Amino acid sequence: MAEPIAQPASAPQASGVSTPVRARIDRRSVPISERVIEFGLFLAGASGVLVTVLIVGTLVYEAVGYFREVPILDFLTGTSWGPQFVPASHGVLPLIAGTLVTTLVALLVAVPVGTIVALWLSEYAPTKLRESVKPVLELLSAVPTVVFGYFALLFVIPILQTMFGWVGYELGGFNMLGAGLVMGIMIVPYVASLSEDAMRAVPKSLREGAYAMGATKFQTCVQVVFPAALSGITAAYILAVSRALGETMIVVVAAGGQPNFTMDPLQQAQTLTAYIASVAKGDLPVGSIGYRAIFAVGLTLLVMTLFFNVGGHWLRQRYKEAY
C-alpha cells in the first residue's frame, strides 16, 4: 500500500487527551485517499449484513414460490414427505422428527459428557494437564464431518448392531442412534471448551467461600461453580443444539435415506439437512416444485436454528450473574 498521506501538513491531529477508546479527529483533515480506504473497510464490515440479506432473501424468495403451490398449513402438519413423487406429499413433519431425534441423541451424549469434562478440566485437572488436554480435545472438533460420517456408518453402527444382536434385536445398517451418538461425540469439544471458559471466569472468591464452609470440591463444582457459570454454559448448550440441528454429513451418510415419521432412534430416517443434501445435487430443474421444496426445507431449518438461538439468548439473560 502506498503512503501518499505521509506529509506532516496533512496528518490529522488527535485533539487533546484522547479518551481511552477513540481519538477525535477533524474529518476535513483526513486526506481523501485515507477516507477511500476507510470507506472500503466499512464496506468489508458491512459485507456480513449483505450476506445475511442474501441468504434470507434467496431462501424466502424460493420458499414463497413453493408456498404459493403448497398451503403452509399442509406443509407444517402433513406426516408424509415426498414432493418429487407422484402423487406428491408435502408434509415436513417426518423430516422435523428425524432432525429432532438425532439432535436429542446427540445432546444426550454431548451435554453430560461435555459438562463433566469441562468441570473436570476447570476444577480438578492440574494446570499442565489441562493445557495439553484441551487443545487435543479441540482437535477432535477439527475432524471433517464427512469423516465422522464414515466413522458412524462403518465403525459405530456395526458395533451397535452386534450389541443389539445380543438382546435379539436386529438393528438396521442405517439408524438415527448411531448417527446421533457420533454427532454427540463431535459436539463434546464445543460444549467442553466453551463451558470450561465460563467456569474459569467464575471468581476464585466464590470457590474459596464454599471451601471455607467445608464443602468438598465436588460440592463446590455442583453447587457453586456450575450455577455461577450457568449463563456461559447455556451458551455452550445452545451452540451444541444449533450444531446438531444443522449437521449434515453424518446423518446423510449414516442415518438413512428415506423420510420416516418416527420418534424411534433405532429406525432409519431422514433429517431436514439430509434431505437437502441428498436431493440438491445440482440436477433439479430450476423453478420446479422439487427445487423450491429444498428451499422451503432450508427455511424451516433456519427458523428452527434461529428459534433456539433466540431462546438461548433469553435464557442466558435470565441466568446472567454479574460479579
Next chain:
Amino acid sequence: MSAAPVQSAGVVVGRAEEAARMVASRKRWDRFFMIGGAVLSFLCIAVLAVLVADLVRDAWPRLEWGFLTRDQSNDAEQAGIKTAILGTGLVMLVTAVTAIPLGIAAGIYLEEYAKKNWFTTIIEINIANLAGVPSIIWGLMALGLLVYGLKTGQSILTAGLTLGLLVLPIVIVATRESIRSIPQGIREASFACGASRLQTVRYHILPYSMSGVLTGCIIAMSRAIGETAPLVTIGALAYITSVPAVPFSEKAWPLEAVATRAVQVDAPIETGASGGVMQFRIELPDETPGAKKHAVVKATRDVTIPAGASAAQVGEAIEATPDLTARLDSTGLLRVENEQFGGIVLGKDTSGVAAALAMKQEGGRHGPLDWLSSSFTVLPIQVFDWVSRPQQNFQINAAAAGVVLVMVTLVMNGVAIFLRVRLRKRLQW
C-alpha cells in the same frame, strides 16, 4: 431430670457419626468424580485416536503414493485422488482470496473505525449469528444465487466463494480478538507521533495482531477444507476425470463431462477421424434394488454429432439415440435425459457446442482464469461419494481419502494451536 443429658449426649454421638458418614460419602463422591471426569476426558481423546486408527486400518491397502497421483476411475483399485487434491487446492485458493482480505478488513473496521451506533450493533449481532447458520444453508444460498442467479455454474468459483463467505465470520472474529488484545497505549503513542489512523493500523495494529490473525486464517481454511455439505448442495461432482483448465494450455473439449447420480458421461472420446465429429458415451447403470446409485454399467449409448451442427441437429442426433431425449433447460444448458435415470447437463448451450467445436479445430487456448469456471471435485466430496457406494472396495478408497483429509486438517489445526500457545507465552504487554 437425669435422663435428659444422657439422651442428648447420645444424640450428639449419633450426630457425630452421621456427620462422619456424610463427610465420608461426600469425599467418596469427590473422588468418584475426579476419577470419572479424568476417565471421560481421556475417553474423548481416545475416540479421536480410535477414529484415526480405524481409518488408517481400513485404508491400509490403498495407502501408497500412487493413490495420490492417479486419476479418477470406475475401478476402485485404479482410482486415485489427483483431481480431488487439485480441486481442493484451487477451491481453497478462491476461498482464501475471498475470506482473508475481506475478513481482516471487516475486523479492522469494527475494532478501529466503527462508531458506536445502531448500524455497528447490527453488524456485530449479524456476524455472531452468521457463525451459527448451518453450513448447508450456505449451500442453498449459493445454489439459488450463484449457480442459477448469477449463472456461475457448478464451478470452482462458486465453491470457493461459498466457502469463503462461510468462513468469513471465523476470520473476522479472530482478527477482532487479536486486535483487541493490543493495549490502547500503542495507538495513543502512534497518534502522538502524528500518525494518521490508517498509518497506525498499517504500521502498528496490523503487524502486532498478525500472528493472531494468521491463526484465525489457518483455522478458517481448515474448516473450509473439510466442509462438504454446501458443496454437495451446489452439485459438486465426484467423478471428474479431467484436471481444471490449466492457464494457456490448449483448450480441452468444451463439453463438460458431467456425471450425476445415475448417469455418467465420459468425456468425448475423440474428435473423430474426420476432424470434427463429436462423440460421447452415456453409460446407463443397471438398476438392481439395493444398488441404485453406482451399479454396474448395463448399456452404453454413443452419440455422434457432426461438426458445425446447429442446435436442432444436436437435438436430433440425441433424440435419434435409443432411450435418450434432449432439451434446453431454463438456464440454457443442454440436457440429455433418460426416462429411467434422469438427466445430465451436457454443455453450455447448443450453439456453444457448435461454436466450441469450431474452436477445437482452431486450437484455442485457455485464458489465465478459465479454471475458475471448471467443474471440480474436492477431497470431502470424494470421501462422501465413495462411502455411499455399496462396494467394499470403494469404502477402502473412502477411508484412504479420509486419511489424507484428516491429516491435512489435523496438521493445520496443530499448527494453529502451536502458534496460539507460543503467542500467549511471548506476547505480554
